[in-house]
Structures are given as structure tokens and as C-alpha cells.
Amino acid sequence: MPPRSTRPADKFDDDDYPAYTMGRAAEMLGATPAFLRALGEHRLITPLRSEGGHRRYSRYQLRIAGRARELVDAGTPIEAACRIIILEDQLEEAQRINEELRGQAKPPV
Template sequence: MVLDRLDDPDHPVYSMGQAAELLGVTPAFLRNLDATGLLRPGRSDGGHRRYSRHQLDRVVALRRLSDQGHTLVSAAEILDLRADLDGERARHAATARERDEAVRDRDTALGQRDTARRERDRARDERDAVRGADPEQT
């Protein structure tokens, strides 16, 4: 459904004027981010810039880092490195979950093996006991 795109944080729905007003920045600031390649807004059919919620969040983070003394280029690099780190942490967590599941599966299999061996040994002991009581069954 068309309205589902409004829930998509990556769908470009905000015009430059709306984005600038929401963020408290000038349209020139947003144009500069686009011109320097630090932010790539979508484009409408008429060629006008359209921004997603994720892009608005990035502008806020860029502005915050810029206000702390970073250049916009270094601020963008910091954000990219943070995103890479978050991705690696997520992959590590997924790998750890897979490892833990594999360990549980292995432990279950080992337990089943040990149970089967005990049952086998118990059956052998019973067979040997019967053979020992009745020597003709050997």
C-alpha cells in the first residue's frame, strides 16, 4: 500500500524546505551537504530534493558533530565508522547466537549419545546376566 512508505524511514518524503524547517538549518546547508556528497537525497519526478527520516537524523548528527568542532567531512566519516561498528556488532551478536545454538545442539547430541551408550551397556549387562544364569544360551 502507498501509505506503507510513510512508515519506511528510508523513503524520501520531506522536501528541502520541510527538512530545513524541521531541522532548523538553511536550505543552503542541505544543498551544500548534497554538493559535497555527504548526503544524497532522493529526487522527485521534477528533480527536487526529497529527504528521508534517516537522512534527517544524519543531518542532525552531522550538525551536532560540526558544532563540536569537526569539519563536515570528518563528521561524516565519524558517522560512517559508527555505522560500520554497529554493523559489525550486530554481525558478531548473530554469530555468537549461532555459536551458542550450535553448542546447545552439540550438547544435546552428546547427551543422546551418552544415553544410548548407557542403554546399550545395560542391555549387554542384562544379556550377559541371562547367559551367566543359563549356560546353554551361549
């Protein structure tokens, strides 16, 4: 049996696999390609490029873009929306690390 990562179907199960073109990603989000380009300009998401130079997005990136779209639709400027999402991600990571460290700490004897 081939290793799991070499089976073609596994690529589409991978949240990080860049399966979606810019047009399809924009359609799925109900947004414009310009919105996706703006997210890249603000360094919220960095799409991979196909051999032809076209932007390709993963499901993970589309979830992030969807969160940005929610904030922008609620009236948050795109720059602020990108910063909010970055800070949310940093907070989540810090909380995860904190929980890990608490689990590793030995109770006083």
C-alpha cells in the same frame, strides 16, 4: 484489503519514504539547504529526486543529518563529521554481525 505497501498512510510510517522537501528538511534540522547539499557532496546522505528534480529526504536521512549537525555545532569540520558518522554506522553493523555469529556458534561439546 490492499497490501500494506499500497496504502498512502503507510508511506509516512516508512522511515525510508522521501517525504520532506529540502526546505522543510532544513527547517526541521535548524540548518540551511547548503548544509544538506554539503552532506550529499560528502556522500553521507543521497536524497531521492522528485519528478521535477527536487531533493526529497526521508526521516532516516534526517536523523543522520541531525547527527551531523550535532557534530558540526560542536566544532567538528563537516568532512570529519560525515566520516565519523560513516564509521559509527560501520561499527554498529560489525557489532550486529558479530552478535549474530556468536548466537549461531555452537558451544564446544
